[in-house]
Amino acid sequence: MGEQVRQGSIGVREAGPEDAEFLVDMLLAAFNWTGEERYTRKQILKDKSTSLYVAGWQREGDLGVIAVDLAGPSGLQIPVGAAWVRRFPARNPGFGFVAEDVPELSVAVLSHHRGRGIGSGLIRSLAPRLAGAGITRVSLSVEHGNPARALYERLGFTAVTEQEGATTMVADVNTLIQSVRS
Numbered sequence: 001m002g003e004q005v006r007q008g009s010i011g012v013r014e015a016g017p018e019d020a021e022f023l024v025d026m027l028l029a030a031f032n033w034t035g036e037e038r039y040t041r042k043q044i045l046k047d048k049s050t051s052l053y054v055a056g057w058q059r060e061g062d063l064g065v066i067a068v069d070l071a072g073p074s075g076l077q078i079p080v081g082a083a084w085v086r087r088f089p090a091r092n093p094g095f096g097f098v099a100e101d102v103p104e105l106s107v108a109v110l111s112h113h114r115g116r117g118i119g120s121g122l123i124r125s126l127a128p129r130l131a132g133a134g135i136t137r138v139s140l141s142v143e144h145g146n147p148a149r150a151l152y153e154r155l156g157f158t159a160v161t162e163q164e165g166a167t168t169m170v171a172d173v174n175t176l177i178q179s180v181r182s
């Protein structure tokens, strides 16, 4: 299963093409962060402005990590969270687009595993992989009121623009890497 960063009974491995379905689950969790079903799975897959985060996973340049519960039955390693990046062209941007060479980060953890350090751990373990791929900055879009913003700020993201109902944030990959050591 490749390299794993252990965190209690949680491991982290690199995402592969076989994780496409799970990334759809995580994208849905990210869009439905309030806990209400604001979007159905069908809607996020049908609407191009939302499906673009996962469509055709895994494309060239796509990079992600999956948190797995290492204590699954019969040695099964069950995915519990994911963080991944994808670049977008200016003509077809994501909600947190800042530039074509700045990929956008998506992250989510299954609801009953939140608040245990898994989300931060995912972003931290993604950071050196981003650096290895020559990525120097990442962006994201976080809706107003989402407590995830505090986590992003803690890791070194700063707000760059405001949209209606959401903030676009950017982090230097080096800052994310340093947050591992601090």
Ligand SMILES: CC(C)(COP(=O)(O)OP(=O)(O)OC[C@H]1O[C@@H](n2cnc3c(N)ncnc32)[C@H](O)[C@@H]1OP(=O)(O)O)[C@@H](O)C(=O)NCCC(=O)NCCS
Pocket: 029, 030, 031, 032, 033, 107, 108, 109, 110, 113, 114, 115, 116, 117, 118, 119, 120, 121, 140, 141, 142, 143, 146, 147, 148, 149, 150, 151
């Ligand atoms: C945001 C998210 C990925 C963070 O993962 P996590 O494993 O809960 O995060 P950690 O345990 O590493 O860090 C917890 C921090 O995340 C934030 N957070 C966001 N939602 C949270 C939740 N439901 N429960 C606990 N913490 C949450 C808090 O600010 C918390 O900060 P604190 O430790 O200073 O209190 C996860 O909570 C999640 O999947 N939320 C719903 C989807 C979402 O909002 N995705 C991001 C869209 S921009």
